Amino acid sequence: MAMNDQSQAAERREQVLAALAARPGERVSGGALARELGCSRAAVHRHVNALRASGVPIQATRAGYVLDPCADPVIPAAVGPRLHAPLAGPVTWTSEVGSTNDEAAALARGGAPEGTVVGSDHQTAGRGRWGRAWVDAPGEALMYSLILRPRVSPVQAGMLPVVIAVGLADALDSCGAPDVRIAWPNDVLADDGGKVAGILCEMSADQERVAWAVAGMGVNVGPVPDVPGSRWTPxxxxxxxxxxxxxxxxxxxxxxxxxxxxxxxxxxPGGVVGAFRKRDYLAGRQVTVGTPQGDVRGTAQGIDDLGRLLVRDDAGASHALASGEVTGVDRA
Structure with a gap:
């Protein structure tokens, strides 16, 4: 099948899914779908079978098709018209992918515009910082990667994970989770330390400018499996x-x-830093941060305008850490 034909088929499947999602739990006949979408009943049947093969819970009977009312598909055709600048790029979604960050990075290298979103119901090779595996239960998490093209230097781009984390926390607040906290640099936590979301920012840059960045996000919507070796409970x-x-x-x-x-x-960065401080999970806690130069132990004291973690060690010396792994946190 030619690429254009594949795109048209994917678009038509999306339209079929959107039509069923508009009537969750209701039986819709193939004829009604064909008339609504301007195609044949045979085409509807073919697209429904493709959706079912990808894991979408659609029941097919002689009387029509029913989307499981508990299903929670992400439908780009329904999402796209609701987006606004500056992040209103094209949205693509698949049932399974290796890594959304890898897919988005390939698109970014090819010139995809800022705001492009690549999402999936399940990642087979998802990852977090330092190569740590990301584990998900298919359909229970919102997982996507966002292409950005900030006109900043690589040093200034150290704020990007903070910007993303604060924005994501704002969104969770508006969706009924008002008390989430942020653990530098990339974890969004419940007040009890349970990890609700993770962020992985990767970028391509020269010494002066960022060419592109990809911000991968995973939000645990429903129950998630334990992740061996994680410093946070799920x-x-x-x-x-x-x-x-x-x-x-x-x-x-x-x-x-x-x-x-x-x-x-x-x-x-002033507004973002101020918002981060209100949600800072680490501030005032004793932390251990692994860095290429060795572990830094001391009291976390927030972040600076470059997104660096500020730590005062046990000898009273101050450290501004641009990167590192928080390996220990005193949660008392």
Whole structure:
């Protein structure tokens, strides 16, 4: 099948899914779908079979098709019109992918515009910082990667994970999880330390400018499996008493992140740093941070305007850490 034909087929499958998602739990005849979408009943049947093969829970009977009312598909055709600048690029979604960050990076290298989103219901090779594996339960997390093209230096781009984390926390607040905290540089936590979301930022840059950045995000919407070796216990929005539709959460996240991103680029880091401080999980706690030069142990004291973690060690010396792994936290 030619690439254009594949795109058209994917678009038509998306339209079929959107039509069924608009009537969750209702039986819709093949004839009604064919008339609504302007195609043949045979084409509807073919697209439904493709959706079912990809894991979408659609029941097919002689009387028509029913989408499981508990299903929570992300439908780009429904998400796209609800997005606003600066992050209103094209959205693609698959049932399974190796890594959304890898897919987004390939698109970024090919010139994809800022705001492009690559998402999936399941990642077979998802990863976090330092090569740590990302484990998900298919359909229970919102996982996507966002292409950004900030006109900043690589040093200034150290703020990008903070910008993303603050924006994502804003979105979770609007979706019924108001008390989430941020653990530098990339974890969004419930107040009890359960990890609700993780962020992985990767970029391509020369000495002066960032060419592109990819911000990968995974939000645990429903129950998630334990992750061996994780410093945080698993958490989820469901455990916090809220379970937004994943498409609604994606729209909220892109909107909130877009606002923080635009403010950072236009006005500088002050507003983002202030918002981070209100959600800072590590501030005032005893931490151990692994760095290439060795471990730093001391009291976390927030971040600076470059997104660096500030730590005062036990000897009273101050450290501004641009990168590192928080390997120990006193949660008392």
């Amino acid at each position: 958490g989820s929005l469901a455990a916090l008493g809220t379970r937004p539709r994943r498409g609604d959460l994606l729209v909220a996240a892109l909107g909130a992140i877009g606002r923080r991103y635009a403010a950072w680029l236009e006005h500088g």
